[in-house]
Amino acid sequence: MRSILKKSKLAIIIPTCDRAVAIESLLCNSAWQLKKYGIDLIIYDSSSNDETEALITNFHADGCDNVYYHRYEGKFDGFSLDHKLVQAYKDYVDDYDYIWLCRDGLIVTIDNCYKELFSAMNQKCDCIFVDASFRNGEKLLLRSM
Known part of the structure; x- marks a missing residue:
């Protein structure tokens, strides 16, 4: 499909x-x-x-x-x-x-985290780690090369 x-x-x-x-x-x-x-x-x-x-x-x-x-x-x-x-x-x-x-x-x-997630994507980070802490309201871990 x-x-x-x-x-x-x-x-x-x-x-x-x-x-x-x-x-x-x-x-x-x-x-x-x-x-x-x-x-x-x-x-x-x-x-x-x-x-x-x-x-x-x-x-x-x-x-x-x-x-x-x-x-x-x-x-x-x-x-x-x-x-x-x-x-x-x-x-x-x-x-x-x-x-x-x-x-x-x-x-x-995704309702709980979309603003920060989309912000990170718009920064064009190479890698974004989403873990249980983030899903509970803590900061994303961003990685750019």
Whole structure:
């Protein structure tokens, strides 16, 4: 379902495998909020079934057009997650200024941090670290090379 038409500043990529319930919770709690700020959400999936893809298709059909599905069919070995994350970066690095990798059990609540996050992106920092402290209202850690 990859058809990103415009370059957005930020994409949140969620690597997942056989966790449709977690993805459904994430979508219900975050997808529309992320759309409000122009943030794309990419579910990078290697599940053994089509449940996760069906969820994304339904959200997309309901107008949440910032949500995308990507089926990962790469290497599956003892380092599968590593291969998957590297491939996700390769697949989307040209489409976004920033990529934020999140685990599939995390509910992203961007309302609490978007002003400072977008300010950091506008400063064109090479790397922005978002951790639990930041999500609780502390400062971002910025890194420029």
